[in-house]
Amino acid sequence: MVRNHTNAKDALKVIGRQFKRMGWWHITLWIGYSFLFFYGPALFFDTKTAVFLTLRTLGINALIFYVNTLILLPLLIGRNHFKTYVLSLVFLLAGISFLWHITDPVGPETWEKINERREMVRPESPPENGPEGKTLRLDRGPAPPPGRPRPDNNFPGPHLFFGFVQMLGILFLSTLFWMVLESRRKEKEQLSLTNQNLETEMKFLKSQMNPHFLFNALNNIYSLSQQGSAKTPKLVLKLSSMLRFIVYETDEKKIPIGREIDYIRDFIEFQKIKLEEKPNLAIDFNLVDRDIRIEPMLIFPFFENAFKHGNIGDTKNGWIKAFLKAKDGQIMFSIANSKPAGYVSKDKSKGIGIENVKKRLSFLYKGSYRLNIIDKQDVFKVQMEIETL
Known part of the structure; x- marks a missing residue:
């Protein structure tokens, strides 16, 4: 009642x-x-x-x-x-x-x-x-004839x-x-509930990512510090910037796309530390207006997925290619990564970040976006376009 x-x-x-x-x-x-x-x-x-x-x-x-x-x-x-x-x-x-x-x-x-x-x-x-x-x-008008009753x-x-x-x-x-x-x-009310569910899912993804990533990043920094590497102070600053982005800026409704790009670059730098040889990366962020505003964490999950489930550690056969253009209210993004032969992920959380992006795009940019995901035996590719105006 x-x-x-x-x-x-x-x-x-x-x-x-x-x-x-x-x-x-x-x-x-x-x-x-x-x-x-x-x-x-x-x-x-x-x-x-x-x-x-x-x-x-x-x-x-x-x-x-x-x-x-x-x-x-x-x-x-x-x-x-x-x-x-x-x-x-x-x-x-x-x-x-x-x-x-x-x-x-x-x-x-x-x-x-x-x-x-x-x-x-x-x-x-x-x-x-x-x-x-x-x-x-x-x-x-004429009166009715005498003797005739009036109609009721x-x-x-x-x-x-x-x-x-x-x-x-x-x-x-x-x-x-x-x-x-x-x-x-x-x-x-339904849209509001959907938005709340997406925000809850985002917090869940952040809670999953933070401890795992933080653990690996600190281990890598510790190893470099033991070796007396000159990269250590720089990586500490990058880690601090990344944590600030995750904790504070991902709670904002919209941020300049340049901030997410900085976060992605820092993430890539930490991924390189784990590799003994230089990885085969082709990433182009040159055609980007950094002031274009976009909802946070719409692009990063695709990079995380590429590094996590690709075979970038195989410097001969593994590769990642990414391109981002953001001009005049239009965002065009594509990323592709190689996959090892016969690879089957045992990670139960695989795809959660991408599924979250799908739902958020449908909610935030209904009728103003295009997302195409191609998953083949040896390659995983994503193409995304967003009209932000």
């Missing part, structure tokens, strides 16, 4: 915000509706009475619309209380019908006279004074029937309007 109550309150808040954003649309539509409705009463009554009837109808219909949209539907249908909703509609319509009756400025005698003379209205017809000084514009047109009164049909129409429109708003609200 607490959860349902919370959901209903949240739904009301969301719908309320949507109403505020659409306020001018509501005002415009109701004014347009009033002008259309005004034409009917203006044919039969003086301007003052026609305006009053129009405002009365507008107020009652708006009351039905917003009570149904803002109260009944969110609190009852939104919480699956269908029987209570139907009962509430009965009371609402009964109350509105009573309000419609007591606010009628014309009176039953005048409506009866209108019903008797419902023929084509001719503008030249002379005005006729109705009850209580109200002016009627009624055509003086007052069941229960066309104006009352027309008013009830209006109420049902407004109920239908308000329900349709609420369904559209509710559908958009649920879609936003």
Whole structure:
């Protein structure tokens, strides 16, 4: 019950915000509706009475619309209380019908006279004074022959029937309007949930990568320090920069692409330390506008995958080729790595980073990206294009 109550309150808040954003649309539509409705009463009554009837109808219909949209539907249908909703509609319509009756400025005698003379209205017809000084514009059609009974047109009164049909129409429109708003609200909730899941998965990937990478990097730095290598201070600075990127910058929504490139370069430097010979790498970052902003960790997982599951340690047969271009809001990236013959990875986490990138691309750049992954027996290749504008 607490959860349902919370959901209903949240739904009301969301719908309320949507109403505020659409306020001018509501005002415009109701004014347009009033002008259309005004034409009917203006044919039969003086301007003052026609305006009053129009405002009365507008107020009652708006009351039905917003009570149904803002109260009944969110609190009852939104919480699956269908029987209570139907009962509430009965009371609402009964109350509105009573309000419609007591606010009628014309009176039953005048409506009866209108019903008797419902023929084509001719503008030249002379005005006729109705009850209580109200002016009627009624055509003086021929009276029925003596002795012939008048047809019973007052069941229960066309104006009352027309008013009830209006109420049902407004109920239908308000329900349709609420369904559209509710559908958009649920879609936003789903997108928000998807985003939260992706962020959780990102944190999981970071927690997996940090200890493993940090352990290897520190071991390599320790080995170099034992050997008195001049690379040691430089590698310590690179490691510090990488950890800063992982801990702080990956939590930002967008970062300059240059920062991720720096992280990738530092990562490659640490990978080289483990190799006795110079690896066969062909990596081109020259055509990059470093200020283009992009979500972090969209490119790095492909490099990590290439080094982790390729055979770069085989300096004769292993290789990695990568190209990145980032200009004018467009990012073009490709990377390919060799695979050892008969290689089968036993790493259960293989592909998690790439799957995360797929989901994030679909969420962040829907319709504005292309990702093509080719996995053959001896080569693994990725091609990616992103429109960031």
